[in-house]
Every structure is written in structure tokens, then in C-alpha cells.
Amino acid sequence: MASLPEGLLDGGVWFRVEEPGTASAVRRAAERLAAELDMPERRIADLSIVAAEAAGNLTKHADQGTILVRVVRIADQAGVELIAVDSGPGMADIGHAIGDGHSTAGTLGIGLGAILRQASRWDLHSVPGKGTVLSVQVWPDVVPEAGWAAGLTRPLHGETVSGDAYAVREIDGRRQLLLSDGLGHGGLAAAASQEAVRGFLRAPAVPPAQVVEVLHRTLGHTRGAALAVAEPDPSAGVVRYAGLGNISGMVLAPDGTRRGMVSMPGIAGHQRRQIREYDYAFAPGAILVMHTDGLVDRWNLADYPGLVTRTPEVIAATLLRDAGTRRDDAGVLVARVP
Incomplete structure (x- = not known):
């Protein structure tokens, strides 16, 4: 899980998320990476929620779910990014799915609202019949401008x-x-x-x-x-x-x-x-x-x-x-x- 030398882009680690135990492994990996980056404890706690919910939702609702855990960097700080990818049924109404308490088989469902509240930045795209991609970043302090x-x-x-x-x-x-x-x-x-x-x-x-x-x-x-x-x-x-x-x-x-x-x-x-x-x-x-x-x-x-x-x-x-x-x-x- 060690990061690459400063200046190189961190490739990260991919996890196939099919069993409940894998969700725990994703959460631990994200926490360990954040600790290596000396992120504040409160942001590590936020990241832990994000990782657990994202991986847990893939386990419950998605097909062929994978998550990438990696470092994201700018000149003076580093954060952690998770990219969750699945080939499930997808979501026709993303706005509805974001609301807490909504859970439909084949969607990210319950927990999506919690993920987005803890995240520094996020983006989501879903197509019915093709699946969903969720990108979530957690930064230690000030959120930098989105990368080009x-x-x-x-x-x-x-x-x-x-x-x-x-x-x-x-x-x-x-x-x-x-x-x-x-x-x-x-x-x-x-x-x-x-x-x-x-x-x-x-x-x-x-x-x-x-x-x-x-x-x-x-x-x-x-x-x-x-x-x-x-x-x-x-x-x-x-x-x-x-x-x-x-x-x-x-x-x-x-x-x-x-x-x-x-x-x-x-x-x-x-x-x-x-x-x-x-x-x-x-x-x-x-x-x-x-x-x-x-x-x-x-x-x-x-x-x-x-x-x-x-x-x-x-x-x-x-x-x-x-x-x-x-x-x-x-x-x-x-x-x-x-």
C-alpha cells in the first residue's frame, strides 16, 4: 500500500467487491492509506464511512463490483480517492437514489447520501442496464479545484x-x-x-x-x-x-x-x-x-x-x-x- 515517490501518480489498488469481508478490507486499506498521509483523525473517520458504505453497497446491490483506492495529490496536500464501478442494473433517477432511506435492488441504494455528505468531492454516472460509476474524494482540509x-x-x-x-x-x-x-x-x-x-x-x-x-x-x-x-x-x-x-x-x-x-x-x-x-x-x-x-x-x-x-x-x-x-x-x- 506504499505510495509512489512524490511527483508520480499513485496507481492505487483495485478490489473486487463480492463478499462482505471484502468491504472491510476496502475500509481498512483506505484508513491505512489516510494514516500514511497524516490526514486528521476526523477526516480518516469520514473516509472510513465513505469506504464502508461504498463497498457495502456494491456487495448488497451490484454486479461485478470493483473499487479502486488511491492517493490524489496537488502541490501541498494529498487526499484519498475511491472509485466504485459496477455492471449492475444502474439507476434511472440518481437524484432520488441520493436521498437517505432509498434502496432499490441493483442501485447503490441506502448509504449513498451518507457517502456524499462525508466526501470532499464526488461525481456519479449511471445508465440503466449498464451500471454505475461513483468517484469520491476525501481531502484533509481545503478542497482543491477539480482536476482537468x-x-x-x-x-x-x-x-x-x-x-x-x-x-x-x-x-x-x-x-x-x-x-x-x-x-x-x-x-x-x-x-x-x-x-x-x-x-x-x-x-x-x-x-x-x-x-x-x-x-x-x-x-x-x-x-x-x-x-x-x-x-x-x-x-x-x-x-x-x-x-x-x-x-x-x-x-x-x-x-x-x-x-x-x-x-x-x-x-x-x-x-x-x-x-x-x-x-x-x-x-x-x-x-x-x-x-x-x-x-x-x-x-x-x-x-x-x-x-x-x-x-x-x-x-x-x-x-x-x-x-x-x-x-x-x-x-x-x-x-x-x-
Whole structure:
């Protein structure tokens, strides 16, 4: 449960929540993580309620429920985030379900109101017949502004670490994102992607193609990775993008159209013919999605009414649930910049 070195994004731990005992394990893990972060006792108590209720509701009402417990960070403080995902019947009336005392089989039901009262920030999306995604954050003190980007990774079934990793940074007026897929899976793949994250966070404030060039040199001592760097620039109305290998990137326009972005063939650290950067239109309200080949491309946000208005965390978790494959590490990164 130890967190990654400061500056790296904490991947967290996924729990499959099927038995009542798992709910207790989720609560203990969240409490332990908060204690490691030196959160105040009163906020640890609030987090304990959130974790117990969220996991308990999955046990009682949901199908194929999972919860991610992880650290969320800003420059001067850290909190704990839980993302609860299920494939149950979903909720047609979220507002009604939030009220205490409401309990309908297949919904989060009783306890949802309690969860939201204790949370510093939350978001929720549910579609009847597809399931529910709930994101809850508990911060120690002042609640920071909502993040403009969020990602999720999940290891191959049977592995304890994921070879996929991501990072987000703001440097000298540039907002940039990295998604990396270490070659293969397991510890060596994870080491390659974590080296890519470290290199990305240390790289100078240069355009995406130059950052990818830096990472290509950085990963020479690892098994290598497919990776891509994106730089949304709303003031210019574009997103700049450069990649090596099979990272999928796309811009989802406010009108629902989807535009794929190009990565060049190669493996960062080992093989590359050239690194090229492309600009794509990025209008107000557009969403940037990047994912590894652990997610299939056959998804359509039109199947999820209202999802485009939700937070990046909830969008990413929904895509991971329905497009992710258990036969590979999976990683997805979502950004929305005003």
C-alpha cells in the first residue's frame, strides 16, 4: 500500500467487491492509506464511512463490483480517492437514489447520501442496464479545484502491477499528458512505464514531439514502451500530439464526432523511424481520450447519455469498465480543458 515517490501518480489498488469481508478490507486499506498521509483523525473517520458504505453497497446491490483506492495529490496536500464501478442494473433517477432511506435492488441504494455528505468531492454516472460509476474524494482540509485530467490503470488479471502508467503536468504554461504501455506485462513492463513517468516529469517545457524524443533516449536501458504525449491548448483551439507505438488517442467534439490521432510506429527506447507531432482541432467543450491496447476501440459515448458532462475520473472509469480487457494491462487517460 506504499505510495509512489512524490511527483508520480499513485496507481492505487483495485478490489473486487463480492463478499462482505471484502468491504472491510476496502475500509481498512483506505484508513491505512489516510494514516500514511497524516490526514486528521476526523477526516480518516469520514473516509472510513465513505469506504464502508461504498463497498457495502456494491456487495448488497451490484454486479461485478470493483473499487479502486488511491492517493490524489496537488502541490501541498494529498487526499484519498475511491472509485466504485459496477455492471449492475444502474439507476434511472440518481437524484432520488441520493436521498437517505432509498434502496432499490441493483442501485447503490441506502448509504449513498451518507457517502456524499462525508466526501470532499464526488461525481456519479449511471445508465440503466449498464451500471454505475461513483468517484469520491476525501481531502484533509481545503478542497482543491477539480482536476482537468484523470487516468486509471488496471493490471492484467493475475498480476499485481500494471505495465501501463500515466502522468499529468503543468510547466511554463504548457499542460501536458503522458500515457505509457510498457512492453509485455509484469514488473519489467511496470519499470519501463515508471521510468517514462519520471522522465516526463523531469523533461523541459518543450512541445510533445521533443518530449517523446527525450523519453526515447531515457528508456534505452528498459524493455521499452509504447507511449504518447498530448498538449491541449484551448487558447489556440488545438491539441498537439506525438506518439510511438499503439497508443490510441482521440478528440471527442461537443457535437459527438470522434477524431483519431496518429502515433508513429516504434518502441520508445529501442525502435523509431521518426517522431512527428500533429495538431488537431480542440474546441471548447471537447474531450481528449487516450488509452492503451488494453482497451478495445469499439466504444461510443453516445451509448452513455450525459457521460460527456461528467468528470474525467468518471469518464475514464466507465470506459475502463466497458472497453477494458482482462487479457492485458489497461490504461486510460481523459482530459477536459476549459
